[in-house]
Structures are given as structure tokens and as C-alpha cells.
Amino acid sequence: MYRRAFVVPFVILLCAMPVIAVAAEVQITPALHMTQGQKDRRAESTGGAARQSVQGWGGRLRIVYRSGTDIDLDLAPLHRGGSVDPVEMVYATLPKGEWDAIIDLTASPGWSILPQEYALQFVVPPASDGVEVQSMEFLPPENTSVIRAAWKGLLQREQYLVSTPHLIRGTTLAGMPLVLLIGIVTIIAALVMIGRRKKSAAAGILVGGFFLLHLWFAVDLARFTVMHLREWSARGTLGDFGAAQDVGTALREIAVSAPKPPFVYVCTNAGNYYPKAVRYFGYPVPVSATKEDIPRATHVLVAQALRWSEQDGILTCGDLSGKATKLRAFADGSVLYSATP
Known part of the structure; x- marks a missing residue:
């Protein structure tokens, strides 16, 4: 009798307790390039984007959220002045529902073993009611992730693109510049040789370290030079320049015979570099x-x-829609039209 009297209130108490929902966990490894699906959703999206930044130390970022639709997430480390290097941008898709998403930050070439600030952009579809982010926190990196990130940084090739001759990132190991690391090791080794009264060996180490750094960049520079020369000889295009030179020549020819001065609008999703190149040529x-x-x-x-x-x-x-006549297609895929009033 006493046992029954105890059990019944206990069962009633359990039924009265609120139900605690635990979000399912999902591991997400961002990619360096957008998938075609992400590009299509972005082109069709008019829902806008929610931007915020988060600062801390770790190799993973936990985001507990709720969303009625899939959400595209852009993520990149923030540098001095709040700038973002496009090369370090990574892209991921957060699945709809209530999730505890664990995002691998080491997928970004800009990830550092030191504390960092990250810029996050949640791209919201038009029909979405938004994203409810309940919490975000940094988690320590896994040992294998640190080793993998350092190895990827060592093997990452410098991008000697035509549009970025003065924006060379340099090789990094888990966010630490290779130039700095080799420089420190070289100086320490040289000082050790000097302490042992081996000045010739110290000089050899300093010269060897200098040439090692330059050789590292020279290999990538030679590879990109060969690639650009092959592209130019085969297609008449040159990296990010594309066929901008041919386009500029065509525009000048049109200006000579046009009844009124031409004005060219460039419809592009690739930033303002290509229009600037066309404007120059x-x-x-x-x-x-x-x-x-x-x-x-x-x-x-x-x-x-x-x-x-x-x-x-x-x-x-x-944003453009109107009558137009096709004039010419160029080797880089760009097409020139004459707009009809």
C-alpha cells in the first residue's frame, strides 16, 4: 500500500515535467568553392542575408539553431580593419530543422591555431522565416585536424593570378607564416654555429634559408607562368583578364563608326575587376x-x-531586361549586345 502511494505521485510528477528537446548533432566540413546548388539558390534568393561576427579560439564552431529551410553559410576569418580574404572564404549548407551543427574551421586556409574573429553570413531563402540561432561556441580542434590543416597549408599553391599581383598571401602552417617559421629556425641555427665558432657554416645557413624561401615561391610562379602562356596561346585569354583586351578593341572599333558615343554596361557576378579591365582596354x-x-x-x-x-x-x-541585338561572342564566354531603345 505504501509502495503504491509512493509510485503514483512519482509518475504524476514525471508527466508534469517539461519535455526537454535536444537538437541532433551534425558534423559539417565547409568547402572552398560553392556547389552549383548553392550558386543557384544565391542567384534566386531575395530573402537577404544575416551577418555577424564571432571571436574565440578553437578548431570547430558549434551552432545550435532552428530553421524551416536549408541555409547557406559563408564563413571566413576577419583580418585587421574587418577585411576578408576571398581565398579564405568557405561555404557550407546548414540543413533545415533543429540542429547542433559542428563546423570544421580548419577547412579554411586562413584558420590559425591562435584566437581569431570570424565573419559569418547566413544566406536566407525568400520563403524562409529566418534562422533562430540559439547559441554559438568554439570547440578545441582535433589533433588530426591541426595536422591536416598544417599539411594543407604547406602544400597550398600561391595564386599568382593576373588580378592579384600585389596580394600574395604566402604559405602558412596553421595560421603561422612559413617565412616567419623558417626565418626563426634559420637564425637560431646560425647563432648556434656562431657560438661554436663556425662562421662559414652560419653564413651558409643564412644564405640557404634565403634561397629556400625564394625557391618555394619560384616554383609556384613558374607553374602559373606556364599555365598563363598556354592559355594565351591556345585561347587568347589570360587568367582573370579573360578576353578583356579583345573586348576593349571591339568597343573602340564600335566607337569610331557609332552615330553617338557608346556607353557599355557590364552584367557580371564576378566583382568589378573584369569591368575595370574592359574599361582600361x-x-x-x-x-x-x-x-x-x-x-x-x-x-x-x-x-x-x-x-x-x-x-x-x-x-x-x-537587373537588366530589354531588347538587344547580339554583336559578338568572345573567347572567354562573354557576349556583347547592342541595346535597342
């Missing part, structure tokens, strides 16, 4: 990639655009 023809200049455009250049179409004389590209 096409001078004095004005070139703009700003949507406010669309009404002024006498010609439209479609270059590296994600979503565009031309059907029955109607050109649609980003």
Missing part, C-alpha cells in the same frame, strides 16, 4: 557595372553572369 569608351547606369547603356556586355538569357531579341541579365 576600351578607353575612352565609358564602361560601368553599376545598375543605376543601365538606362544610359547603348551596349551590354554579359560576362561571368550566373543567370541570364536572350530569347526572341529580349536580353535578361540581373
Whole structure:
């Protein structure tokens, strides 16, 4: 009787307790490049993006969240002045539902074993009711992740692109510059040799360390030089320049015979470098990639655009939609149109 009297209130107490929902855990390794699905969702998205930054130390970032749709996440380390290096940007997709997502930060080439601040951007689909982020915290890196990140940093090739001749990142090992590490080791070794009164050996170590660093970069520079020369001889394009020189030449030829001065609008999703290159080679023809200049455009250049179409004389590209006549296609895939009033 006493046992029954104890059990019944205990069962009632259990039933009255609130149910605690624990989000399922999911491991996510971001990629250095967007998938085609992520590109398509981004091109169609009008829902906007939620941006924030988080600072701490660790090799993994735990995000406890709730979302009714899949959310694309852009993540990159923040540098001095709040700048982001595009090479260090990684992309991931957070699945819909309630999740405890563990994101591997070492996937970014900019990850450092030291404390860092990261920029996060949640790309929200149009039909989404937003993302409810309940908490974020840094977790210590796994030993294998640190070794893998250091090895990837050592093997990462320097990007000697045409558009970034003065923005060389340099090789890093878990966020530590290789130049600094080799420099410290070289100086210590040289000091040891000097302490042993082996000045010739110390001089040899210093010279050897100097040449080792330059050889490291020279290999990548030679590889990119060969790649660019092959591309130029085979297609007439050059890295990020593409066929900008041919486009500029065509624009100058059009300007000579045009009844009124031409104005070119560049529809692109690849930033402003290509329009600047076209503006340089096409001078004095004005070139703009700003949507406010669309009404002024006498010609439209479609270059590296994600979503565009031309059907029955109607050109649609980003914020532009109107009658246009195709004039010429170039080796890099860009197409020049004449806009019809």
C-alpha cells in the first residue's frame, strides 16, 4: 500500500515535467568553392542575408539553431580593419530543422591555431522565416585536424593570378607564416654555429634559408607562368583578364563608326575587376557595372553572369531586361549586345 502511494505521485510528477528537446548533432566540413546548388539558390534568393561576427579560439564552431529551410553559410576569418580574404572564404549548407551543427574551421586556409574573429553570413531563402540561432561556441580542434590543416597549408599553391599581383598571401602552417617559421629556425641555427665558432657554416645557413624561401615561391610562379602562356596561346585569354583586351578593341572599333558615343554596361557576378579591365582596354569608351547606369547603356556586355538569357531579341541579365541585338561572342564566354531603345 505504501509502495503504491509512493509510485503514483512519482509518475504524476514525471508527466508534469517539461519535455526537454535536444537538437541532433551534425558534423559539417565547409568547402572552398560553392556547389552549383548553392550558386543557384544565391542567384534566386531575395530573402537577404544575416551577418555577424564571432571571436574565440578553437578548431570547430558549434551552432545550435532552428530553421524551416536549408541555409547557406559563408564563413571566413576577419583580418585587421574587418577585411576578408576571398581565398579564405568557405561555404557550407546548414540543413533545415533543429540542429547542433559542428563546423570544421580548419577547412579554411586562413584558420590559425591562435584566437581569431570570424565573419559569418547566413544566406536566407525568400520563403524562409529566418534562422533562430540559439547559441554559438568554439570547440578545441582535433589533433588530426591541426595536422591536416598544417599539411594543407604547406602544400597550398600561391595564386599568382593576373588580378592579384600585389596580394600574395604566402604559405602558412596553421595560421603561422612559413617565412616567419623558417626565418626563426634559420637564425637560431646560425647563432648556434656562431657560438661554436663556425662562421662559414652560419653564413651558409643564412644564405640557404634565403634561397629556400625564394625557391618555394619560384616554383609556384613558374607553374602559373606556364599555365598563363598556354592559355594565351591556345585561347587568347589570360587568367582573370579573360578576353578583356579583345573586348576593349571591339568597343573602340564600335566607337569610331557609332552615330553617338557608346556607353557599355557590364552584367557580371564576378566583382568589378573584369569591368575595370574592359574599361582600361576600351578607353575612352565609358564602361560601368553599376545598375543605376543601365538606362544610359547603348551596349551590354554579359560576362561571368550566373543567370541570364536572350530569347526572341529580349536580353535578361540581373537587373537588366530589354531588347538587344547580339554583336559578338568572345573567347572567354562573354557576349556583347547592342541595346535597342
